[in-house]
Amino acid sequence: MRRKLLSIAILMIAGIVTTEWIDLQVWWLLPFLCLILFSFFCNISKQQKFFRCLLLSFCTGCLLLSYTNYSAEHGQLFQQIGKPSVLSATVTGVEQLDEENYKLHCNVDGERLLCSYYHSMNEYWNLIGCEITFTTAVARPKPAGNPRTFDYALYLKTKKTFFTAVIDGYQVAANDPSFTDKIKRFILTKREKLMEQLRVDSAVKGFIKGVLFGDTDSLEEDIYKEFQKNGTAHILAVSGLHVGILYGLYRKAIGRRKSPFMTGLFCLLLAIYGTATLWSISVTRAIFLIVLILLGNLWDRRYDTATALAAAALLIVIDNPYAVMGASFQMSFLAVLSLIFFSPLLEKKFCSTLSVMISVQLGLMPYIAYNFNYISFIGILCNIPVVFMISLLVPVGIAGFLWFSITEQLFPLLSDCLNGLGTFVIEINRFFAADGMFSFDVVSPPLWGICLLYGLIFLISSEHFRIYFKRKAFRLLIPQTGFMILMVIFSFSAWFTPFDRAAIIFVDVGQGDCIHMKCDDGRNLLFDGGGNRNYNIGEKTLKPYLLKNGIGTVELAAATHLHTDHYLGLRQLSECFDVKRLLTKGRAGQRIVLNKTQWIDILWPEEQNPDVDDENLNSLIFKIHSHGVSALITGDITEEGERALVEKYKGTTVLQSDILKVAHHGSPYSTSDTFLDAVKPTVAVISVGKNNYGHPSNVVIEKLRKKGIMVFRTDQSGAVGIINRKGNITICTKNQ
Template sequence: MNIKRPLCLFTVSFTLGILLVSSIGLNPFLLISSIMLLSIICFFKKLGNLKNVIFISLSFFIMGGMLFYNAEYRYTGSFNSYYDNPIEVRGFIDSEVQNSEDGKSNFILQTESVIYKNKTFKVKNKIMVYVNNFNIKIGYRTKIGFTGVVEKPKPATNPGGFDYRRYLASIGISGRIYLQGTSDIQVTGQKGGGYLHRIGYAIKNKVLDIISYSLDKNQAGLLEGMLIGYKDGLDENAFTAFSKAGLTHIMVASGMNVAFIILPFTFIFKKLRLSSFKANIITIFVLVLFVFVTGFSASVVRAVIMGIIILAGRIIMREPEIYTSISASALILLIINPYTLFDIGFQLSFGATLSLVMFYPQIKSFTECKYIPNIISDTLAATIAAQLGVIPITLYYFNNFSTFSIISNILVVPLVEFVTIIGFIMVFAGLLNIYLAVIIGYINNTFLSFILFVTEVTSKIPFALLKLPTPSLGMVLFYYLLIIYIFKARNYFKAKKYTKHLKIAIIMLIIILFGGRALLPKPLEITFLDVGQGDSTYIRTAHGKKILIDGGGREANSKSKFDIGESVMVPYILDRGTKRVDIVIASHGHSDHTEGLEAVLRELSVGTVIVPETDGRGFEKIKKICKEKNIPVLKCKQGDIINLDKETVFEVLNPLPYKLDTLAQEDLNESSLVLKLVYKNVKVLLTGDSGIPSEERMLKQGLDLKADIIKVGHHGSPGSSSNDYIMAVKPKYGVVSVGRNNFGHPSQFVIDILEKNGAKLFRTDENGAVIATSYGNGFNISLMMP
């Protein structure tokens, strides 16, 4: 039995090896691999002609896992002995120095040695260096040394959150270091080599100079992205508009650019009567150089590898097969760095390419009509085909679905080819005479302005971009199997008369993916989120009620522009597979608790908002949004009971009615809602920022404070969590929601009290999100960063 396209099978096997080691670690992977190998050996004779294919596939599977493990050590483990310690680093700059207008700069440093505790160690890896007050001339391959503290990149600190460590590993970086100024940097010489990089940087900068001189700012920024994938020319608002319009794919260099390089060179070399071998070799060199110019973006590398395979096929007089070419390009990228598999650009590029190859012909047959111009039907078919492949990826990572992407693509995509061609002509003209480039730029400016106009208009249409819940991996798998069946496999199964068996298989798959989970009993789940120096707790009861207490935010008078609600809270809730929160609770009116709730209220469906009974200080923005969206706002005080479901309640222990509460009147922290969650035999005390005065009052009142878990008051401030209070609570676990701060939170005094009383302490700055689950008897605690 001959296997068609064996390289596709080997690439899939390699990928599965990476995924398995990433999920379960090396030792279980080796055990599974050994069992598979023994099984093959036992049944070797019975496998017939398949034995070689299976053996090679298993070899690729093992190789993928082992290479990933090696990359994991290299990119995330090689600095383990030095992280968070002052060390002297020596190496050379392995990128361009990126300068910003505020005097801050960054670059990638290829380390050669590390001096730690007066001993020199060879450490060859890459770190990202950030420098304030940058004022010296250094560049690519400059040899430097400095003393600093290398920070270990954090993994995702909240479930479904951005894994910064994995992202840096995907571009080969192991850590980052911050320097206050260039006075800390000692220049020790210049490293030789790196000639292709030097040429690539020179070409890129020349292209950017010509484009920026020849076009208006916004148009130049767009063309820079289209030609060489340079994204810094467009501001954040432009990126948002392109995302809403479903046009982000035109802002990056891709396969079309590679085609526009191959075709002109083929034409020129043919006119020059250059031999096919020499012409193809030169073109391959130009394509490799283009990779260096564009900075090794996944879409360009994929397209260039496929282009090189086509050109190599011409040299050896053999036409390459498209699926094999795609597999070869993926395999090469993954062998170079297995972490590339987790790069979103890699997934989008290959998802769109495979989808186009697989589904475009059939979709084109549906869109063809004598009343529709061919260029429109082509664009429509290509857009739908590409979207089919990337919709689950964009939903999984960004929760975005562009409702008008088909319309915007029909209007814009036919122009992209002309804009790109004219752009290349403009750049080449600029090399001869910059004023000639300006003249050509007038023509391109018109097309680029139209693209920007369409983008702006379609992005402002109501509901142009929908925020949708994150699909589960089971749903993503089912989606891909379904579209493959509809477009590729349905006719095959009909011809083989397997329709009945297929229907049974589909039903069984649905039951396995969705039915099994629905039948299993669900626990109470409480997630103390990492929101930096703020506070947020998400609760899902055993019966599915969803409650959010606080949403993090900036400290008062902070100048940070980071929106915790948009960047953390809304994505987290969508990652829970829902757009609805039944109850949102603001413990008190300080911004580090309420600010993140604003985006939740604006963008998601919220049933009820609960605040403490106070004079309303700090809740003005929340109340305004609730009024606009007709969300009821309830005030609670001591003695109230909040029923969450038939088995779960909140007992309100603080504050008193506002007119009677002198503590709340004097200090906003003391107005905090103190809630005791009760579910069967387990209890959790949620304290807001309440301090010792409120604690003493609750003790004097003889309230039942006993709880299995306490969310430690006021981020572990010494002004809360007195010894008497903790003795009354008798917690098994204490959770401190805290981030980088200048207040000394959590206080050693509070830590000692909790430990003295037998509570195991978790901190969101060190452990990431703390997740507590229970079926009603005791808690199981899991950590994002154990």
């Protein structure tokens, strides 16, 4: 069986993913692992040994992730969570997000800590390798607040970081960097000074920095979105394309000659470039494959891309098993696999360059639809001129970087060349973007569907399938087919979430309210949408939440009132998503009928007064009815508004509700005893995020608990779902 290492790598990755998805400790596998190792010394066939080797790989993947989690939970930083303490750390990297926002990557006795620093810094790269001391309270990064959305905590784990902190200041205890830190500091110093001295437009400079070094922090958001929607954003993440361009120039320069000196020199160039790009996963993978090609040519060894790819994957996941969960790893390796499987078939119809582009685009399209929720139908066509121009910009930029590193002088006409090439790429990409005419937002397909699609595509396009199919040796395809079916079944169970059964979901939008109601006929309603003047909640929180949970249309978006943290998110969502109706006005007595068992009553106000100064007095109060379960949506009403409601509905059961959305994020000026006695909720949900108002009040929380009301907070539990099981209420939460 060829390419055994690829099968071993796939099984190890499967073990890692399985352990992460089922969230179990698998130390019980150790005796089983020892038994497998012992069996290798028994008298069994080679095929039996190989299948046991695959089982060993799966178990190893499980144990790798379990050990990583065990180490994080039994280290020094875990013991310091929430406790102000003085720490000593070595700075391994610094990211500048803006002039007063930096991320310091620190090593604390072998553990990684990501520190946020909100002050200005001069020549921040000189901090690399320094030992610093600071006082802070270690924290765990907040996981995703809503189902199936981006998980920042998991993202940091792909960077081998389990803990974060905010530091207000630090002292440099020692400035004695190691040899490798000195090299890193030197290269990054030259990189930043080069970018400072380039005389180009600021928008183009941010683009050039992204193309050459993979740093998109200074790239304008609109430009990045255009590249993303066109399927050309891969040029902004240094990957096989960039390294391949350099390798192509190297091959043209030396021809068929075998020169150990030139090979070593080119490897040195790749090491410098890898350091300048901070050794992202895609760069590590690409450079590793190129080095293997170089060594194979030098030693007359046969090179197999799939086997080399498997070796690169094994090295990365052994170093950090969580790397498998990152989009960088997934896209990088998926792109190369697409080339391996699809290019030989497409080259029969197209030229090699075009077949490569088509292979990568087709291979990544389902993944992009699932993970990033868009499809570009112009991507293949747009990539042709863009990649061609990048093949000119990259060598010019790298040559200029090397020249500057040696002479500290800009290469003659470098600024003009880079400005011209960068501007041309941006403009041609903008031309193909055509204001989004050829790209479309899509809901995420189910994970099991993606696994099934990729499994079938790679199986049918594989060399083994073609050979066995021609020989009609279908029995030999049983192991691959069985593994594919097993992964599809497993991904189906892993993809499912209790929120799929919830009829009402309190969405985590930070400091703000958002309630999502599902109708039996597939329609979806939102009540409030959060909002933040410094962050687009509608586009960056609500839209991903909806698309990733299979929702492409919102039938009704209703705002209780027009305050930023309730209305702004809905308005932003309506600008980038299909919102059929936006409701901001209403009066008591109105009813929105959805079907026989689901409807919405507006309980307040009796009349909206446009002259009132306090917007909370005009707040719409909704009561949701869904199959016998009711939820009261109270906006930001104060005790004065609560008294008015109690008085209006005195002697009735109108206010009585199973679920209470606690008013004004748990403010002490709402949620009176009289109001709680009238509502009689069994569950109270406080929609709240990080704030400076003291929300929620401990007085309110204690009041609710004394009355026997279950309390849930979105800042602690994430999204809160209400599941109605034939009149019995079940609560599901995202994080607790």
